[in-house]
Amino acid sequence: MDRITAMSSKNIAIDIRPANSADEAAIVALDTEITGTEKAAYWADILERYAGPDHRNDRYFLVACAANDELIGFIAGEVRAWEFGSPPCGWVLAMGVSPQQRERGVGALLLDSLCAQLKNAGVTTIRTMVLRNDKVNLSFFRGEGLAAGPYIELEKHLD
Numbered sequence: 001m002d003r004i005t006a007m008s009s010k011n012i013a014i015d016i017r018p019a020n021s022a023d024e025a026a027i028v029a030l031d032t033e034i035t036g037t038e039k040a041a042y043w044a045d046i047l048e049r050y051a052g053p054d055h056r057n058d059r060y061f062l063v064a065c066a067a068n069d070e071l072i073g074f075i076a077g078e079v080r081a082w083e084f085g086s087p088p089c090g091w092v093l094a095m096g097v098s099p100q101q102r103e104r105g106v107g108a109l110l111l112d113s114l115c116a117q118l119k120n121a122g123v124t125t126i127r128t129m130v131l132r133n134d135k136v137n138l139s140f141f142r143g144e145g146l147a148a149g150p151y152i153e154l155e156k157h158l159d
């Protein structure tokens with residue numbers, strides 16, 4: 001995908017483009033601000049695998065930039081296939097919008113742009129996983145049309 005300029009729901013011009021290695025520091029800083037945990041090695045690995053020169057063409061890492069080119073949001077996703085019989089579907093792996101830029105339509109633009117890429121790749125469904133008590137993320141995804149799906153998450157602590 002090329003860089004596009006889109007108007008958010010609040011009429012703000014936002015650039016959406018594929019991420020590149022030069023975005024690493026800004027993505028790490030934004031994620032640290034959102035989650036309180038710095039994960040530099042994790043994001044270096046995700047950037048390499050989702051936006052690096054040899055990344056699979058069904059993996060996507062997009063960033064949103066304000067008029068001054070400041071990175072204000074990101075989203076990463078991919079096509080996953082045949083996990084426990086599930087036909088290929090799009091997964092939203094991670095996303096974040098700067099706390100200073102929220103509720104201005106940036107998250108919706110990022111999700112729309114990722115969905116367009118996933119649709120081009122041939123999938124007709126998207127999925128993601130959020131904490132059940134995370135009201136902001138739940139409200140966002142619910143507002144964007146996602147609802148409970150047919151799978152449930154199972155887990156076990158390994159001693």
Ligand SMILES: CC(C)(COP(=O)(O)OP(=O)(O)OC[C@H]1O[C@@H](n2cnc3c(N)ncnc32)[C@H](O)[C@@H]1OP(=O)(O)O)[C@@H](O)C(=O)NCCC(=O)NCCS
Nearest residue numbers: 094095096097102103104105106107108136137139140143
């Ligand atoms: C979820 C998130 C991406 C939304 O980004 P955003 O730019 O504020 O979202 P938008 O402005 O595009 O909102 C779209 C819709 O989502 C819903 N929504 C967004 N924020 C909301 C909130 N705080 N409360 C209730 N609904 C909300 C609304 O339905 C909104 O539509 P509206 O503008 O017509 O009311 C952002 O809050 C965020 O980054 N949260 C943290 C994400 C996270 O935990 N990341 C971990 C690292 S991967």
